[in-house]
Amino acid sequence: MSYDYFIKQPYESFTVNADFENVMNTTESISVSSSDVVAEDKDGNDVTDTVLVSGSKAVSGFTLQIRVQAGTAAGSPYKITYKAVTDVGEKYEADQFMEVEEK
Numbered sequence: 001m002s003y004d005y006f007i008k009q010p011y012e013s014f015t016v017n018a019d020f021e022n023v024m025n026t027t028e029s030i031s032v033s034s035s036d037v038v039a040e041d042k043d044g045n046d047v048t049d050t051v052l053v054s055g056s057k058a059v060s061g062f063t064l065q066i067r068v069q070a071g072t073a074a075g076s077p078y079k080i081t082y083k084a085v086t087d088v089g090e091k092y093e094a095d096q097f098m099e100v101e102e103k
Contacts, residue, residue: 013053018063030064042078051071052069
């Protein structure tokens with residue numbers, strides 16, 4: 001799922017991604033080991049270890065992926081920042097917002 005904004009419930013855990021196809025050269029590829037994905041709550045606190053699943057970062061084509069988990073309505077919206085580094089040293093960044101609500 002690649003959206004700038006999405007809603008999930010606290011129990012849900014699934015993979016989200018940022019797509020860099022529109023900015024990358026077709027000969028580039030994202031280096032998963034050099035790239036990073038971090039998360040902040042609405043107050044700017046680092047919550048990477050809380051809402052992102054450790055060890056789930058992956059690359060598929062031009063997308064950098066991560067698995068989300070947990071979160072609270074009180075901490076929403078969370079900002080997920082994807083920092084992609086390619087095999088030729090180019091750096092790209094994308095932000096995504098996650099709203100957590102109990103339905």
